[in-house]
Amino acid sequence: MSRRTTPQEDFIRGIWKENPVLVQLLGLCPTLAVTGTVDNALTMGIATFFVLLGSSVLVATFKSVIPKEVRISAYILVIATFVTIADNVLHAVVPEIHKSLGPFVPLIVVNCIILGRQEAFASKNTVGRATLDAIGTGFGFIITMMIMGSMRELLGNGTWLGYPLFGAHFEPWVIMVLPPGGFFTLGFILLGIAWWKGRTAVPVRPRRWPHGVTTEVGGSTS
Amino acid sequence: MKELFWIFISASLVSNFTLALFLGLCPFLGVSGKVATAVRMGMANIFVLVITSLTVSALNTWVLPHAPYLQLISFIVVIASLVQIVEMAIKKLSPTLFRELGIFLPLITTNCAILGLALFQTNRGYGFMEGLVFALGGGVGLTLALVLMASIRETVELADVPSVARNMGLVLILAGSLSLAFMGFAGLFSS
Numbered sequence: 001m002s003r004r005t006t007p008q009e010d011f012i013r014g015i016w017k018e019n020p021v022l023v024q025l026l027g028l029c030p031t032l033a034v035t036g037t038v039d040n041a042l043t044m045g046i047a048t049f050f051v052l053l054g055s056s057v058l059v060a061t062f063k064s065v066i067p068k069e070v071r072i073s074a075y076i077l078v079i080a081t082f083v084t085i086a087d088n089v090l091h092a093v094v095p096e097i098h099k100s101l102g103p104f105v106p107l108i109v110v111n112c113i114i115l116g117r118q119e120a121f122a123s124k125n126t127v128g129r130a131t132l133d134a135i136g137t138g139f140g141f142i143i144t145m146m147i148m149g150s151m152r153e154l155l156g157n158g159t160w161l162g163y164p165l166f167g168a169h170f171e172p173w174v175i176m177v178l179p180p181g182g183f184f185t186l187g188f189i190l191l192g193i194a195w196w197k198g199r200t201a202v203p204v205r206p207r208r209w210p211h212g213v214t215t216e217v218g219g220s221t222s
Numbered sequence: 223m224k225e226l227f228w229i230f231i232s233a234s235l236v237s238n239f240t241l242a243l244f245l246g247l248c249p250f251l252g253v254s255g256k257v258a259t260a261v262r263m264g265m266a267n268i269f270v271l272v273i274t275s276l277t278v279s280a281l282n283t284w285v286l287p288h289a290p291y292l293q294l295i296s297f298i299v300v301i302a303s304l305v306q307i308v309e310m311a312i313k314k315l316s317p318t319l320f321r322e323l324g325i326f327l328p329l330i331t332t333n334c335a336i337l338g339l340a341l342f343q344t345n346r347g348y349g350f351m352e353g354l355v356f357a358l359g360g361g362v363g364l365t366l367a368l369v370l371m372a373s374i375r376e377t378v379e380l381a382d383v384p385s386v387a388r389n390m391g392l393v394l395i396l397a398g399s400l401s402l403a404f405m406g407f408a409g410l411f412s413s
Contacts, residue, residue: 025251025390028247028248028251029244029245029246029247029248032244032247033243073299073302076298076302077295077298077299080294080295080298081295083294084291084294084295102345103338103341103342106293106337106341107245107334107337107338107341109294109298110333110334110336110337112248175402179241179242179243179244179401179405180398180399180401180402180405181398182244182398183394183395183397183398184394184395186394187390187391187392187393187397187398188395189391190389190390190391190394191386191391191392191395194387194389194391198385198386
């Protein structure tokens with residue numbers, strides 16, 4: 001962190017400006033794999049949020065004790081411990097969803113978002129700042145999961161959280177809940193964001209020199 | 223023997239690691255710009271997957287029956303250290319091979335495909351031979367997806383694409399089309 005940031009910025013940053021999935025393109029595996037239905041996506045989002053928060057707090061607390069040479073291994077061990085907790089809790093509380101998520105709950109360990117936040121932020125900042133940052137990034141991830149899950153379930157199944165919304169005449173686009181639908185949904189969201197940014201950005205105009213001045217680089221030869 | 227053949231076909235084509243299970247997307251999107259790089263990345267992947275499969279078979283046989291709660295932690299620690307050791311050995315024994323695979327090996331260790339293979343192999347109760355064939359099939363499938371994607375992207379590079387689509391969005395839609403094509407292989411099993 002070369003620039004000082006305020007606590008509010010730490011919190012807000014992860015939600016939109018540096019959204020982990022939509023802007024940084026991290027953690028794509030769960031974003032694409034478990035967003036077929038809203039409840040799977042929400043469960044995955046909350047589990048990741050818990051792991052991110054827990055490991056950020058722990059890493060920030062013990063940052064001066066962890067030797068620099070083995071820090072990545074230490075982070076992975078901390079993350080794996082929290083994932084084991086999350087896995088067992090999900091297994092006990094929502095066994096149905098846990099079964100349909102399958103190996104993707106243990107795979108939170110290799111989610112780049114979590115390791116990335118430890119390396120880039122939690123290991124260099126105070127516990128309070130690391131907590132705010134983890135909550136912001138976690139919310140950003142949950143929001144993205146909800147957007148993906150809602151779009152795929154609505155279009156692919158005509159329901160939202162299991163409630164039918166479109167009536168009997170809706171023909172579901174089955175492809176949206178199958179694997180290709182995940183790629184298509186995220187692809188179109190990214191295209192939409194690129195279009196939005198290009199639309200609001202000021203168009204680049206060729207620089208006009210005062211009359212009579214010539215430049216070799218600019219190419220105005222009159 | 224027939225069983226093993228179907229495990230191979232299933233892992234490489236029908237439920238392709240990248241295009242159907244979404245494992246190993248980081249290299250799939252990150253290093254699929256050039257065909258030559260993609261081939262080397264795929265080879266390194268096959269290599270690490272096979273080592274992982276052997277490790278997981280050993281852990282499942284001797285360690286985990288006594289301490290099932292250590293599953294996740296032991297997979298990660300043991301696989302990461304083993305890949306590190308193998309990397310050092312290759313560096314010493316065959317510098318040529320190290321130059322071909324070397325840069326990619328540490329990156330691959332923290333890839334979802336590796337841990338995914340370990341978890342799937344355990345969940346499905348594959349033994350030594352089945353696990354090995356599963357790893358080979360998965361690796362071949364990954365390589366196939368990587369090389370196909372790299373070839374498409376090399377072509378798209380020269381095409382006249384609107385400026386909005388000159389980012390990951392287009393790559394993801396291409397991946398979706400590829401995934402759609404691979405769904406056709408599911409027909410192999412219904413007959």
